[in-house]
Amino acid sequence: MNLFANLSEVFNSDVIARIATYIDEPTEKTNKAVNGLVYTIVGGLMKRTTSEIGVNQLYNHVQKGRYDGSLIDNLNATLRDPAQTNTLITHGNDVISHLLPAMKSSIGTMISSYANIRNSSAISLLGLTTTIVLHVLGKQVKDRKLDADGLAALLFSERDALVNAVPEEFLPRLIDKVGLQQIVTGAAVPARRATAETSGKTVTTATRPSASYEYVDDSDNDNGALTKWGFGALVVVALAAGGYYIYQNTQKYSGESISDVTTITSDTVQADTVTRSLAVPADPKAPKSLSVASPASATVASGLAQLLTPYLTNPALPKGRVFPLPGVAFMPGSLSLTPGSQAALGELTTLLKTYPQLQIQLVGYANDAMLGTTNRALSFKRVNLIKQQLLNAGVNYLRVDAIGRGTGVSLRDTSRIRKPALRKIDMKVVAK
Incomplete structure (x- = not known):
């Protein structure tokens, strides 16, 4: 199933025109907002189904709300009636409040800014688009006789399609607003409900059995x-x-006395924790305690610090400069960092903590995608994996943006000079 292709057919030009008339917004802006909401809702539902409770909630809403695809067949006629349209909006917003709690307002603000429409229009579109998306999903549940686990698996099968379909300008803000870092990097998987064998039949349990407190x-x-x-x-x-x-x-x-500086050994590097993987090897010549109260007192001895420190400490130099990330690389066609990359990421973490005003954008390029994915998707997953490590190390997510540009070669480039396909990670200084 190509979910986004199906939704594109549903939201055809006639449907978009009727929706634009209802919310009193230009058709072009309405179309942009609806597309953004489709990606937001599908991504949000993917994230929701990473927990067992979320899997059950989504499936129950589809079943109890009778989202079986019947709306799709008569969508144009339904949208001609303002009262019916308003009902669809109300139901959709109620569902969003349950499935993506406390996110309705922030999603509305994001879409309003992205498509340049009124916030009230964005909220109306959120409810309407949610109802239509659930009908498209519900039709698949009905036609393919899916259970809750099948519905979650169906959503996750669209993960790469989501990364490839979302416009480049919208993807970073979508990931930050909805929290899709682990989704796009492939670190998250759909939760599976617990099952138990009873009388030869498999019974799915949504929750654990309650404990008994009877006195014996x-x-x-x-x-x-x-x-x-x-x-x-x-x-x-x-x-x-x-x-x-x-x-x-x-x-x-x-x-x-215990030293404040921990030296990384081979055993420590193998430890399955993000904190240890991002630790900076101690310099044997450095004092045993490092203070990062001021940039001048920071002691970081490697390529990135030597490259950035003169730039960051000189207020006369403007922001916006792009630097390569030396030492950060991935194994061919994968999301596995090379052995030396963790030390470089540890150094980047130290720089971000040393300069609290520093804001960066990670820009990824890839030319080694394997079958089943694209270079753009691979580049974006890689930079978001790096971003996630920085966040896990204590860096505020507002200070790190991430974007994947594929090979860096545009298909629309008609110049005769053939540009090489890129494979690297760059860092743009957004603020310093």
């Missing part, structure tokens, strides 16, 4: 009493052993 009297059961006493004795022994271990270690280390 086993005072006459010798085995039960022995079990209780045995368990109690084990608890006492374990507590005593733990207390002795803590005492011994306290005595052992009481006279020693």
Whole structure:
């Protein structure tokens, strides 16, 4: 299923014209807003189905709301009636409030700014577009007899299509506003509901069984009493052993000081935590405690710091300069960083924390996409993976933008000079 192709057919020129008349906005702007909302709603539903509760909520709304595709067949006629159109808008906004709680206002503001329409028009379009999207999804559920897990899998099968379809100017703000970093990088997967075998049939459970607090009297059961006493004795022994271990270690280390600087070893690099993967190797010549209170006191010894420090500390130099990210690279055709990349990302993290006014845009290029994806999608997933690591290391998301430009070669370029396909990560200084 190509969800976006189906939605493009539904939102044809006649439908867009009728919607534009209803909200009293230009047709071109209405079309731009509807397209932006389609990507926003589909992306938001993908994110919602990364939890078991979200999977069930979406499926229940489709079933109970009777979103079976029947609206699609008579959409033009329905939109001729203002009362019916208003009903669709109201129902859609109610669903959004449940499926994407506390996001209706922010989505409206984003679409209003993106398409240059009134905020009230954007909210009306959000409700109407949500209803239509759910009918398109509901038709697939009905025709293919999908359960809740099948619906979630159907949505996630459109992940690459989403990245490829969203306009380049809209994708960064969509990801930041809806929180789709893990979706576009492929780190998120749809949640699957727990299943249990009962009488030969598979029963899907939306929640765990509730705990029982009924009192059971086993005072006459010798085995039960022995079990209780045995368990109690084990608890006492374990507590005593733990207390002795803590005492011994306290005595052992009481006279020693702990260094604030941690040196990364080969074992540490393998640790499955973002914090350790972004740690900066300690300079053996540096003092044992580093202060980042002022840029002048920061001690970072590598290519990126040497490249950026003179620029960042000189207020006469304007913002907007683009720098390469030395040492940051990916394995061919993948989202796996090369071994030396983590140290470079650690250095970038340190720079961002050292210069709290610094805002950057990561610009990715790729020419090594494998079958099943495009260079544009791969480049965008890579820069968003880097961005996610920076956010996990404590950098505010408002300070890091990310955009993928594919190979960097436009198909509309008619110049005779053949440009090389690029594969790199650049960093643009937006503010300093």
